[in-house]
Amino acid sequence: xxxxxxxxxxxxxxxxxxxxxxxxxxxxxxxxxxxxxxxxxxxxxxxxxxxxxxxxxxxxxxxxxxxxxxxxxxxxxxxxxxxxxxxxxxxxxxxxxxxxxxxxxxxxxxxxxxxxxxxxxxxxxxxxxxxxxxxxxxxxxxxxxxxxxxxxxxxxxxxxxxxxxxxxxxxxxxxxxxxxxxxxxxxxxxxxxxxxxxxxxxxxxxxxxxxxxxxxxxxxxxxxxxxxxxxxxxxxxxxxxxxxxxxxxxxxxxxxxxxxxxxxxxxxxxxxxxxxxxxxxxxxx
Amino acid sequence: xxxxxxxxxxxxxxxxxxxxxxxxxxxxxxxxxxxxxxxxxxxxxxxxxxxxxxxxxxxxxxxxxxxxxxxxxxxxxxxxxxxxxxx
Numbered sequence: 114x115x116x117x118x119x120x121x122x123x124x125x126x127x128x129x130x131x132x133x134x135x136x137x138x139x140x141x142x143x144x145x146x147x148x149x150x151x152x153x154x155x156x157x158x159x160x161x162x163x164x165x166x167x168x169x170x171x172x173x174x175x176x177x178x179x180x181x182x183x184x185x186x187x188x189x190x191x192x193x194x195x196x197x198x199x200x201x202x203x204x205x206x207x208x209x210x211x212x213x214x215x216x217x218x219x220x221x222x223x224x225x226x227x228x229x230x231x232x233x234x235x236x237x238x239x240x241x242x243x244x245x246x247x248x249x250x251x252x253x254x255x256x257x258x259x260x261x262x263x264x265x266x267x268x269x270x271x272x273x274x275x276x277x278x279x280x281x282x283x284x285x286x287x288x289x290x291x292x293x294x295x296x297x298x299x300x301x302x303x304x305x306x307x308x309x310x311x312x313x314x315x316x317x318x319x320x321x322x323x324x325x326x327x328x329x330x331x332x333x334x335x336x337x338x339x340x341x342x343x344x345x346x347x348x349x350x351x352x353x354x355x356x357x358x359x360x361x362x363x364x365x366x367x368x369x370x371x372x373x374x375x376x377x378x379x380x381x382x383x384x385x386x387x388x389x390x391x392x393x394x395x396x397x398x
Numbered sequence: 399x400x401x402x403x404x405x406x407x408x409x410x411x412x413x414x415x416x417x418x419x420x421x422x423x424x425x426x427x428x429x430x431x432x433x434x435x436x437x438x439x440x441x442x443x444x445x446x447x448x449x450x451x452x453x454x455x456x457x458x459x460x461x462x463x464x465x466x467x468x469x470x471x472x473x474x475x476x477x478x479x480x481x482x483x484x485x
Binding site: 115116118119120121122123124125126127129135136139140143144155156157158159160161162163164166169184187188191196197198199201202203204206227228229249250251252253288289328329330331332344346348357369370371373380381383384387 | 427428429430431433434437438440441442443451452453454455456457458459460461462463464465466467468469470471472473474475476477478479480481482483
């Protein structure tokens with residue numbers, strides 16, 4: 114149904130509810146008609162709207178069967194309505210709000226980052242818990258042109274190492290994770306050696322309630338002035354969780370994080386890194 | 399074993415454990431290449447996941463433009479954190 118009958122859009126609404134351009138205005142026009150009409154707070158949920166901006170459905174129920182039933186009902190209503198045959202002009206993008214339209218660094222690299230808890234959960238009959246427990250997360254790492262060039266010369270710049278450790282060696286398998294502060298990165302060493310990436314890392318909060326100790330291994334290949342392959346796996350023991358990632362296994366548990374170059378074949382390759390939200394310059398510094 | 403000896407052994411084990419975990423270096427086992435290969439494969443998404451077969455757009459405005467052209471309703475999945483990525 115979503116493949117053929119709807120135009121499917123997926124967004125991090127933290128951008129659209131704030132951005133001052135046509136994209137943000139159209140989103141807020143729709144969301145304003147829902148109970149999520151206070152743009153100081155989250156507006157997350159599922160929306161169905163017409164091209165003219167009329168809200169047909171708002172729902173925040175994640176039960177797939179309930180959502181499917183609601184979509185079927187609203188689709189039938191839409192097809193019977195005048196909106197289905199109405200001529201509506203396509204909105205122009207106009208001037209973009211630069212704060213909320215970050216682009217990957219020109220000449221740099223986009224790297225897919227995926228994390229998975231390998232073991233440690235108690236068995237559960239709860240379907241939603243089971244989904245989180247087996248989840249494979251996804252984020253993107255951005256590498257600048259200067260960092261790309263430095264790796265071609267055989268070194269991993271400190272800023273890139275810090276970015277990887279602080280923002281990408283996190284347990285984001287159950288929701289938005291707390292990132293690491295610079296002080297929480299207790300040990301960090303990454304190096305390139307003959308086509309391999311090796312390293313180790315240790316993070317821990319001041320109170321010791323959350324941490325990650327891990328080893329790294331990876332392989333990279335360059336072709337001329339471009340890195341063609343950059344595969345890295347970080348595997349270690351994680352402990353603790355955050356306000357939006359509750360339900361971690363008790364004690365220390367194995368966590369693996371895999372990095373691989375994005376090639377643009379996946380829609381998610383275009384999503385800015387989670388840690389760059391509203392702060393792309395800070396993320397890349 | 400004598401109780402004092404057990405206590406001494408426990409003390410030494412505890413002290414060793416504290417030393418191992420309080421250093422500045424990571425203490426995880428080195429990652430061998432075969433484990434790297436196994437985990438790299440394990441952490442790939444399945445090609446046949448239904449939600450990945452949906453042609454998601456990342457812009458509401460692009461959705462509006464397509465909906466206007468194709469006379470279809472727009473479905474927006476709006477989350478804190480991107481639904482296709484880190485949520």
